[in-house]
Amino acid sequence: WLLQRVLDLVDIIITWFNRRRYGALARQVGRDPDDRATADGRRGLILVQIDGLSHKTLVQAMDAGALPGLKRLLERDGYRLERWWCGLPSSTPVVQSGLMYGNNWDVPAFRWYDKESGRTWVAKNPRDARELQDRLSEGRTGLLEGGSSYVNIFDGGARLSLFTVSALGGSRFFENVRGVSLVVLMLLSPLRLLRAIAAGGWEFVRDLWQRLAARFDTRVGRRRRPFSVPAALFQIFASIVFRELQTFGVLLDIYRRVPAIYTNYYGYDDVAHQLGPLDGETLRVLRGIDARIHEIDVARRRFADRRPYDLIVLADHGMSPCTSMKERYGQTLGELVASLVAREDQEFVLDEGGSEVDRSDA
Known part of the structure; x- marks a missing residue:
């Protein structure tokens, strides 16, 4: 009985601290909680995408101990693990346009050549992504209307889009400025900043060492990455920096009662393409993503009285070794x-x- 009362008291103190903390951060970033956000009584939606993780690989990663948070959701919290048909072609722009706008017509790949126009389309090119989004969203309301998009191809009508390809560019200048303010706040959060710096530095050294060692591994079928400092730095941004920033943004959004949030953890897809879906380094990236999903789930539960959220963890496609x-x-x-x-x-x-x-x- 006494232990339970102590735990309840600790929970009350943590909840009070987080409300004060996230409330202050939301005001600093110019995105105060909207008291009308829950007036309609509707639940909020959080979509967390682990880019490139197939059902089979997910199960294998759980068995390997790389996803303890997701495994706990399944075993203790009543979540279900379901297969779903992502369609063909199985690529990020096709899946995201279908989810966000209910329309993925005439998106044949991530990168393709249009014979009629003589033009090469690439989904990670901001101009191409904007033109695709304009066509796909015509006459439709996006899933993220009034919400937030992090590290996606399309924005789904989101009010704030950070590291979202279709939102990059001059036409979304003021929205990008709000995103920059979020980055500044992240830099002013000591614990999260120290965690990102420590993890990023360690990851950079490990990445360079593995690239160097791979040059002397001549086994056929052994995945190798060229020794490249810029490539190693990009890996840090994909696996560490983006991950910390987007998680920070989602936590603020939960406090603010944002109606819909879609965040895409891209780091796994990037490393898995290079080293394979179940390589030791790939599983390390998954562990980091799993920890951030757990952080989001904790915030969702802690602020449930402000707005209850449904949490959906999905993948846009898988990959094969x-x-x-x-x-x-x-x-x-x-x-x-x-x-x-x-x-x-x-x-x-x-x-x-x-x-x-x-x-x-x-």
Whole structure:
């Protein structure tokens, strides 16, 4: 009995502290809680996307102990693990446009060549993403109307979009300024900032060491990444910096009673493309994401009296382990096609652009 009363008192103190803390942060960022937010009595929605994590890999990662938070939700809190058909092509822009606008017509891939216009479309290009979103959302209300979007391709009509591709650019300047203020607040949060710096520094050293060691590993089928300081820095942003910032934003949004929140944890997809879906380093990234999802779930429960939220954790697609054609056969798929169709009297343009990650699975 006494222990229970002590725990209740601790919970009350923590709740009071968090209300004061997040209330002050929300006022500083210029996004005060809206007293009308729950006037309609509707529940809020939090969508957490783990980019690139298939059902099979999820189960295997749980068995390996990489997702203790999600496993606890399933075993203790009544959550269900369901398969779902993400459709074809199974890519992020197709799935997100379908979820956010109920329309993914004529989005054939993440990156494709349009013969009619002679133009290459890339979903991670802000101009292309904006044009796609304008077409797909025409006459439709987005799922995130009045809400927030973090690290997505499309914004779903969100009021605030941070690191969302379609929202990057001059036309969304003032919204991006609000996003910058969130970044500044994150930098003024000592514990979270120290955690990000420590994790980022350690991850940077580990990443460079693994890239260097991989140069001396000649086993066929062994995934290798080129030794590159810029690539290692990008990995830190994808796996650590973005993850901390978007989680911080979601926590503020929960306090503010934002109606709909969609955040995409991209780090797993990035590393899994390079090293494989169940590599040791890939599972480390999953553990970090799992911890942030747990943090979001705790905040959702703690502030449930302000607005109850439904939490949905999903993935937009999966991936399969493979060996690149370049490693197995000495040439990429594009080079093979070029050798088969090009003629001496015909100019042939081979465009195998994309990132280090895109090329690794060619």
